[in-house]
Amino acid sequence: MTSETVPAEAxxxxxxxxxxxxxxxxxxxxxxxxxxxxxxxYLHIGHAKSICxxxxxxxxxxxxxxxxxxxxxxxxxxxxxxxxxERDVRWLxxxxxxxxxxxxxxxxxxxxxxxxxxTTGNAYVDDTPAAEMQAMRGTLTEPGxxxxxRDRSPAENLDLFRRxxxxxxxxxxxxxxxxxxxxxxxxxxxxxxxxxxxHVAHPRTGTAWCIYPNYxxxxxxxxxxxxxxxxxxxxxxxxxxxxxxxxxxxxPVPSRPRQYEFARLNIAYTVLSKRILTTxxxxxxxxxxxxxxxxxxxxxxxRGIPAAAIRNFIRRVGVGRANSAVELAMFDHSVREILNxxxxxxxxxxxxxxxxxxxxxxxxxxxxxAVNNPEDPAAGTRTIRFGREIFVERxxxxxxxxxxxxxxxxxxxxxxxxxxxxxxxxxxKDAAGEVxxxxxxxxxxxxxxxxxxxxxxxATLHWVGADALHAEIRLYDNLFLRPDxxxxxxxxxxxxxxxxxxxxxxxxEPALAALAEGETVQFERQGYFxxxxxxxxxxxxxxxxxxxxxxxxxxxxxxxxxxxxR
Numbered sequence: 001m002t003s004e005t006v007p008a009e010a011x012x013x014x015x016x017x018x019x020x021x022x023x024x025x026x027x028x029x030x031x032x033x034x035x036x037x038x039x040x041x042y043l044h045i046g047h048a049k050s051i052c053x054x055x056x057x058x059x060x061x062x063x064x065x066x067x068x069x070x071x072x073x074x075x076x077x078x079x080x081x082x083x084x085x086e087r088d089v090r091w092l093x094x095x096x097x098x099x100x101x102x103x104x105x106x107x108x109x110x111x112x113x114x115x116x117x118x119t120t121g122n123a124y125v126d127d128t129p130a131a132e133m134q135a136m137r138g139t140l141t142e143p144g145x146x147x148x149x150r151d152r153s154p155a156e157n158l159d160l161f162r163r164x165x166x167x168x169x170x171x172x173x174x175x176x177x178x179x180x181x182x183x184x185x186x187x188x189x190x191x192x193x194x195x196x197x198x199h200v201a202h203p204r205t206g207t208a209w210c211i212y213p214n215y216x217x218x219x220x221x222x223x224x225x226x227x228x229x230x231x232x233x234x235x236x237x238x239x240x241x242x243x244x245x246x247x248x249x250x251x252p253v254p255s256r257p258r259q260y261e262f263a264r265l266n267i268a269y270t271v272l273s274k275r276i277l278t279t280x281x282x283x284x285x286x287x288x289x290x291x292x293x294x295x296x297x298x299x300x301x302x303r304g305i306p307a308a309a310i311r312n313f314i315r316r317v318g319v320g321r322a323n324s325a326v327e328l329a330m331f332d333h334s335v336r337e338i339l340n341x342x343x344x345x346x347x348x349x350x351x352x353x354x355x356x357x358x359x360x361x362x363x364x365x366x367x368x369x370a371v372n373n374p375e376d377p378a379a380g381t382r383t384i385r386f387g388r389e390i391f392v393e394r395x396x397x398x399x400x401x402x403x404x405x406x407x408x409x410x411x412x413x414x415x416x417x418x419x420x421x422x423x424x425x426x427x428x429k430d431a432a433g434e435v436x437x438x439x440x441x442x443x444x445x446x447x448x449x450x451x452x453x454x455x456x457x458x459a460t461l462h463w464v465g466a467d468a469l470h471a472e473i474r475l476y477d478n479l480f481l482r483p484d485x486x487x488x489x490x491x492x493x494x495x496x497x498x499x500x501x502x503x504x505x506x507x508x509e510p511a512l513a514a515l516a517e518g519e520t521v522q523f524e525r526q527g528y529f530x531x532x533x534x535x536x537x538x539x540x541x542x543x544x545x546x547x548x549x550x551x552x553x554x555x556x557x558x559x560x561x562x563x564x565x566r
Contacts, residue, residue: 013319015053015260019061019230028229031063035089035096036103036219039069039203040076042289042296043088045310045331046272049265052314054232055094066226067096071104072218074202082203084289088297092307099226103218104204106225110213111165113221113251114176114194118157122250123194124150125160126177133175136182137190143183144190150179164197167210171197178217180246188243192216220244224253231257234264235323265317266325268483270295276491285495286479290533292543293479293499303476304520304530304545309338325483329551336550339520339528344372344379347417347462348508348523348542350473352391355463357422359441360388365465368447370418382511386419389466391507393525396461397438399427406458408438415460417524421446462524468507471540474532475501506542513540520545 022028033054037043058065067089071077117123126133126149138144161176163169176195184190194217199210223231238261248256271277272295280286289296292303300310313334317326365387372379392408401409408414413423426439445452449460477499485494515521520530527547535541
């Protein structure tokens with residue numbers, strides 16, 4: 001699927017109000033935002049909220065948004081992740097132009113600023129083992145304790161830090177800490193670590209460095225170097241803002257960005273922890289980062305979710321300060337809203353049951369006209385081939401139906417979509433008593449599905465002809481069984497063992513052989529499906545994107561049961 005140009009966001013929120021006020025007060029002249037992912041995994045839909053917000057603000061106020069990779073932990077970073085992030089941002093509809101940066105671009109400057117903090121007495125080298133250092137930080141109700149190395153002289157600290165850079169010490173032997181206040185109520189200000197020793201080659205800088213800056217030190221200074229005016233992040237970084245500001249106040253940075261926080265995206269039945277997503281992939285719970293059950297943008301794209309649907313969903317959720325969980329039905333509604341207008345209609349039978357129309361001439365076929373999209377007259381029509389043998393959905397037949405079953409049963413007349421009225425005359429079973437074939441008759445005067453005598457039928461069935469192609473259909477359900485995965489302490493215990501069902505003998509219209517990878521269509525009466533990357537000319541594979549039933553639309557209309565309104 002290709003990327004597209006996205007118009008500036010029209011929505012209003014408290015962050016846009018801040019930006020507008022800053023421009024009016026001339027605190028800033030040009031708005032610069034940034035999206036700063038760590039290249040240690042694939043982006044998920046939670047990142048999409050940040051992408052839409054940061055790029056949307058920049059577009060809406062005539063500025064620009066930087067894409068900056070926070071590549072300060074080479075032990076977990078790979079080029080694969082960098083490539084996937086760039087691909088996902090473009091697919092979502094945004095472009096950073098010439099504004100592509102890496103935190104590693106600033107390693108030398110960050111190092112010099114670290115030396116500046118040492119010489120001004122605001123940083124020191126600490127030899128305390130990591131576990132002991134953690135214990136000395138204190139708790140939310142108890143202050144921390146000073147390190148015995150806290151009062152080293154600037155000269156000694158500078159010497160040790162330069163030797164750390166030169167590679168004289170092993171991993172974990174020493175760290176560089178900011179000297180702030182071990183009794184601070186905000187634990188982030190209790191002498192946080194700025195640099196650690198890590199003898200690992202970096203994807204971009206190779207072995208030039210064996211010390212790497214921590215996020216809290218690198219992030220704000222990178223913003224300042226790039227002239228970022230509004231550093232927008234999720235609420236989990238709210239307690240880090242005083243540290244963000246402390247570094248900027250104690251360093252000769254070229255600009256003064258400001259940090260603002262918004263509520264992260266949480267969706268029912270969905271996990272957006274990169275750590276857990278990494279484990280799902282690593283332990284084989286899913287087939288990879290782009291498994292259609294994953295909430296990654298790669299997984300959503302493979303499932304056939306349109307980028308426009310994600311953007312509309314993010315707009316619908318809005319930007320606020322309170323954390324809350326969004327119903328999954330809202331996301332599905334946003335997907336259907338786009339696909340209903342854009343997806344071509346086709347017919348597919350997922351669990352086929354053969355029908356022989358006994359009064360239709362053997363060897364004869366005819367072409368019937370079918371609508372490509374009733375929501376888009378410009379989409380035109382296509383032809384489908386009708387003949388003596390067709391296939392219908394097995395669930396559309398019952399030999400002994402209950403009272404209100406209106407579909408096919410012995411002696412019952414139904415309408416074939418775009419075709420004729422047919423009546424079931426005989427049920428053929430195998431030796432095990434399973435229904436394998438239906439013998440029916442058709443009314444030649446009802447081409448198009450309408451009877452000249454005006455008689456009514458209560459059901460219209462989709463079908464495919466004898467020329468239908470075999471296909472594998474993958475039906476995806478929620479990856480987790482409960483709306484709050486892991487609430488009992490073990491998120492992996494909540495994995496849905498039936499999150500994927502594979503149907504290997506489906507039949508689909510021949511036209512679907514030409515469907516491009518990732519392109520989504522509506523299988524009439526079934527839902528929306530897209531062609532999977534595993535498909536070949538000889539083995540068609542389709543993923544279910546979303547079903548047709550729209551629970552969220554019923555919630556909005558006030559007609560859904562109470563359970564759907566929670």
